[in-house]
Amino acid sequence: MTALKYLGGYPPPLLDKVRQLIERDELGDYLQRRHPGRHEVQSDKALYAYTNALRQEHMRNSPGIDRVWYDSKLDVIQRALGLHTAISHIHGGRLKARKEIRIASLFRETAPEFLQMIVVHELAHLKEPEHNKAFYQLCEYMQPDYHQQELDLRLHLTWRDVLAARAS
Numbered sequence: 001m002t003a004l005k006y007l008g009g010y011p012p013p014l015l016d017k018v019r020q021l022i023e024r025d026e027l028g029d030y031l032q033r034r035h036p037g038r039h040e041v042q043s044d045k046a047l048y049a050y051t052n053a054l055r056q057e058h059m060r061n062s063p064g065i066d067r068v069w070y071d072s073k074l075d076v077i078q079r080a081l082g083l084h085t086a087i088s089h090i091h092g093g094r095l096k097a098r099k100e101i102r103i104a105s106l107f108r109e110t111a112p113e114f115l116q117m118i119v120v121h122e123l124a125h126l127k128e129p130e131h132n133k134a135f136y137q138l139c140e141y142m143q144p145d146y147h148q149q150e151l152d153l154r155l156h157l158t159w160r161d162v163l164a165a166r167a168s
């Protein structure tokens, strides 16, 4: 049985469905159908501008961000940890003293809605450190279908691992 480490906390019927999609080799098609686009935010400079634009649009009163960048070390960390920790490691940390946001470089090659989701997540953390109700409300305010996008992102990460395992 596939472990589905990115999907802990989701209801068992949903996990069964995901396992079926993997077994039938349909998860890749599902993701491709739902998320066919690729964004063009490729440089750290572009990522900073993208993040800052979202911040100015939705969190006008928040302090400016010092730095935003793609971090290639973020996507291989702490695979064995629980789900929330795993995802928070994968999308990166905030460094408190300066307002810095690191985005795992795997997001360079994703659909625009996944980049938006992860940036929204990190921006919300500037205001709300915990994954609590206020945090998710802020995420939904910035991206109304945030929860669906987060689920699909987790499916994307799952599929990535399935492909990597097959290739090795």
Ligand SMILES: [Zn+2]
Pocket: 088, 121, 125, 131
């Ligand atoms: Zn988080």
